[in-house]
Amino acid sequence: MSRIPHPEVDVPRQLPPRGLTRGGRNPRPWRDPRLRSTGALLTSLTALAATSLVAGPTTAEAAAGPCELRRTAAHHSEGLDTWNTAYPRPARTLDAVMVFLSFPDSPPLTTPEELAADHFPATSRFFEQASYGKFRLSPHPRREWVEMPRASMAYAIQRDWNAKRRAAYLRDALAAADPHVDFSRYDIVYFVADPDAPGVDSDATKVVNLDRPMRADGTDIRRVVTVFERHPPDRNVLAHETGHVFDLPDLYHRPTDGKGDWDTHVGDWDVMGSQFGLAPDLFGWHKWKLGWLESPQVRCVAAGAQRLTLEPLSAPATGGAVGGTRLAVVRTGPDTAIALEGRGAVGNDHAACTEGVLVYEVRNGTASGGGPIEVVDAHPETESCWGDSVYPQLADAPVRVGESFRVPGEDLRVEIDVEARTAAGAWTLRVAVG
Incomplete structure (x- = not known):
């Protein structure tokens, strides 16, 4: 049985950098045809959209060998000759804050400690093993609920989320959390919604990349992981979403009609394909x-x-x-x-x-x-x-x-x-x- 994976929300719209062309599917037949601050925040969010920082700056690293592919303007390009510095590179310890959001229409039935334990230390352990100990994801879960100003149903949370409703959710979440969290201390932001609130849809867990970054505590927030998981959550879901924070692509196939198999491209073989895979280590x-x-x-x-x-x-x-x-x-x-x-x-x-x-x-x-x-x-x-x-x-x-x-x-x-x-x-x- 195929399980529906969690998406990342961003549609690239930037032009390619000079010297690159917008990539498309290569026609060569290499696959078997049988394969299946709050004030500043209010201003910056006026242009919030489901877009991504695709091309971004590059590093000056030299190519490691003749079999490297160059990075293109394709969103989350699999080229690796340079690193897109718009994304944090997981080559050191990165600090992640988990902010737990409740809603006035639904008193929480769980605690922040219980929800944090749904994801950690499992997610940190996944990356420690995948990186051979070269990267450490250090979580910093808040101990209290931060109440949103509106009822959960008001945000119309869903997988293919209306951009204005999503913008309102992020604006309210950051404004509510800002008095309690120093965002300048963290590399990654997880906004975790109360899973029992009536308007929360677990299929809406995703990364939101911001065309114009949000601003809080003197720091730009370019992307946020919005977590709407059930308790307990899907296996490895946060490892999948965090992979997007590191410029890794979705590897699943989304049927155009919403029906059919999602896992025809890579099956069990990489968490960026399915968080349920039997062999989910990164390629x-x-x-x-x-x-x-x-x-x-x-x-x-x-x-x-x-x-x-x-x-x-x-x-x-x-x-x-x-x-x-x-x-x-x-x-x-x-x-x-x-x-x-x-x-x-x-x-x-x-x-x-x-x-x-x-x-x-x-x-x-x-x-x-x-x-x-x-x-x-x-x-x-x-x-x-x-x-x-x-x-x-x-x-x-x-x-x-x-x-x-x-x-x-x-x-x-x-x-x-x-x-x-x-x-x-x-x-x-x-x-x-x-």
Whole structure:
């Protein structure tokens, strides 16, 4: 059964920076066709809209290798040659404040402590494991309820939220919280609504990016995570939403009619696809983008045949060092790449349905929600883990030991032979490109 994921609210409208073009879906056939301050605040909120800081400033970091894709103007572009400094980079400890909002029409039935425990320490633990200890998300939950000035029904909270109603909600939330919270101390803001209030819709949990930042305590607030979760909440939902704060895209597919499967692009294999996934650790490509994997852990595979060993992506660092190769990349075009990584039942992937070498395509010009990453199914005729997997058709996607697999495509031949698995759990494989 497919579960509906939580969206991020922002529709890019900025023009691309000079030298970049607005990205679209790459037509090359690399995927199998069978794959499925309060005063200042009032002024700044007059232009609040569901928009995003897409292009933003860039860092001056040099490219790490020939298999990097450039960052484009696509919203949450999967290009990683530069970092969009409009977003905080999770390479250090980041402080997050949780503000708990009640409503005059509904006395809370829970406490802030109970709601904070719904998300922490689980969310911090997810990122600590995903980052190999390089990033720490430090939560600072408030101990009291902050009452909103209007009844919960007045805001018409819903998944596809009216922009004016959403603006009113954020304006009221920040104005109510400002006397109690020094927002200058925090990198991330979570506004957590009373889950039992009658106007609260759990499907409306999302990140709101602001075209014009809100202003409080001398600091700009460019995005807010609005949390409307039930108690207890969906699994890993806050890890998914926080990923957007770090410029990661939605990887799920949203059907145009609201019906059908949402998880056809990546299935269980990244929390940015589904917070319910059996193997929700972030793709190696995302760990590279965020700086948790560096050049020594990434192998660029050029023309010809190479043998390599892939350590399990989710295996922890040893002695503070991320050992071995965790990601292999084949550049397939100016804006596309094929990525290979070993996925085993360890760390955030401890409940993985199957183990092996996962193959997926990356497109730097495809925007969030449009399929910037798609898993390539090495077993398109079979399925696994019915009743547990969000998309059983991709639950057995990895190439297993003893199997050979040719990545579908016409312009470049990429063949993978998974030869063995070491006693320590790494996969040895041969990759032929040409």
